[in-house]
Amino acid sequence: MTTQPLERQLLEDADQRALRYLDGTDCRRVFPSQAAIEALRGFDEPMPQEGRPANEVLRQLDELGSPATTASNGPRYFGFVIGATLPAAAAAERLLLAWDQCASSFDNSPAAHRIEQVAARWVLETLGLPRQCAVGFGTSATACTLAALSAARRSLLARQGWDFDADGLIGAPEIRVVVSETTHITVKKALRILGFGMRRLIVAPTDAQGRVDASRLPELDARTILCLQAGEVNTGEFDPFAELMPRAKAAGAWVHVDGAFGLWVRASSSSALAADVEQADSWTTDGHKWLNTPYDGAMAICRHADAMASAMNSDAAYATASRDAQKNLTLEFSRRARGIPIWAALAALGRDGLRSMIDRHLRQAAELAAGLRAAGFEVLNRPVLNQVLVRATSDAHTVAIREAAQRSGEVWFGPTLWQGRPAFRLSLSSWRTTDADVQQLVSLLAALRQASASPAS
Known part of the structure; x- marks a missing residue:
């Protein structure tokens, strides 16, 4: 037909x-x-x-x-660490729409199952994570964090002799959660949905760059989930994994790493920034950020494959599947094959292309920071990754320049608060962004700074 x-x-x-x-x-x-x-x-x-x-x-x-x-698929969108979509990933997405597969298991779609298996292997190799890990391709870092933290809690309770599936949480040993002062809102959202009250979270103090201060790490034990970051959302910094991981392991704690965009630095020439992150128990990362895939392409990665498969299992009498079936690794039963655009991006870039793209963004971030300093702006972070955190001469001036830039339609980036005061952050993550686009951003912000008097704070 x-x-x-x-x-x-x-x-x-x-x-x-x-x-x-x-x-x-x-x-x-x-805009x-x-x-x-x-x-x-x-x-x-x-x-x-x-x-x-x-x-x-x-x-x-x-x-x-x-x-x-918004032209988030263009070269001058510098907000929210959003990448454009690589042509190969966009084309794969277009073909997937024609396939119209329910990619829950091999029985539903042999093609989707096998390609996502390869994508999972490539992701682990690219990020330098243990090869035995389970990889679930979910809708977002939020959904994937839910899956990873569900596996974490269930596993820690099992080690205490508690059957979470049978007995739930009523009467269960309490699982403690330690988070960074700068932990991302999506991690808090996942914890809140899972029933970890916000007032019961234990907050680890951070240093001036937003990294967990190892010297002030709260006590850990075998009933603790420690949530760390690979790429703090404002500064791009990494928690000191080399110091924290051994302490967590010695205590029997579960370590989860939010690596929504920063985990991809492991594929670059600056992979040492995330050294020892592979010692964690679980990780989350996004494709639509630094890998430049379409949306709804995130990953929950778990060292303990059986723990993830058991926590997320959705087998039924009419629909049983293997442990690595995606319906048994993610929140979704009926799902699209989100791992295929990730496979397409990795296949089209290759190791060298991915490294080159990330290295270029790291260099552009450093050059952007230098250009803005020369124009009289205060750069608040060390541009170690792809984030540049900026203020003008006063809080009001910072807001006025950011709003004027947004109104111009030439670029877009968003506001943030850093240490209680307004700032704006510029993210380099689109494969379309050239050095000329970065220079245009510097020139625009410099002109806006010169054109406007500094309002009082």
Whole structure:
């Protein structure tokens, strides 16, 4: 059976509209105009009683939606450590839509199962993590953190003789959680959903760069989950794994590392920044950040494969699968094959291409920091990774410059707070970002600083 003419015509129309959108990536406003945002009111209509032709639906989506998108798939988007999508990963995603696979197990999709197995192996090799690890391809770092921390708690309770699956948490030994002062909000969200009250978390003090201070690490024991970071979200710094890991192991604690973007430094020439991170028990990382894959492509990685498979198991009488079936490693039962765009990105880049891309971003971050210092800005961090944390001459001036840059449409980056005061952070993670784009950012910020008097704090 061949594709029906109307279906083919519709898909070809979608492809052409997508290509026109990509062709405008370099010249599009990085944040949409107010007029484009106001035009979104065109979607605010009652659901039609009778369906409209699919080509009209697509036209409305493109004509009203496309102008109001942020150009996060472009070269001058410096917010939230968001990478653009590599062509190979985007093409793989397009083919996956045609496949329309429920990628829960081998029985549902032999192709998805086998390709994701290879993707998992490549991820472990690329990141230098133990080869026996389980790798679950989930929707986000948040969902993957839920899976990893669920496995952690269940395992620690089992070591205490408690059957979590049968008896739940009522009456169970308490599991303590130690987090950094600068731990990411997604880790806190996962812990909150899992029932770890925020007031019961034990907070590890940090140094001036946001790293856990090993000299002030709270006491650890065999009922402790220690959450560390590979790439602090503002400074890009790494917790001192070489000091902390042996202490955690000696205490019998479980170590989880949030490596949403920083873990990818292990594939670069600066891999020493994350030395000893491989000693942890579990890790999370994203594909859509530094690997430049589409969204919904994150990974939960666990040294103890059986622990992850047992915690996430969703076998039923009508749907049993192997231990490494993705439905038994992630939160989702029915799922898309999120690991395939990750495989495509790694296959297209290769080890050398991935190293080159990350090395380029590290160099660009250092050059960006130097350029902003020369323009009179205060750079608050050591640009060891791909983050540059910046202030102007006062808090109000910092906010005014950031808002003016956003209004310009030439670039986009977001606000943050560092040590209680406003700042802005610039993230280098898009494969499309050239040295000329970085210089344009420096020139724009320097001009905005010169054009505006410093408001009072």
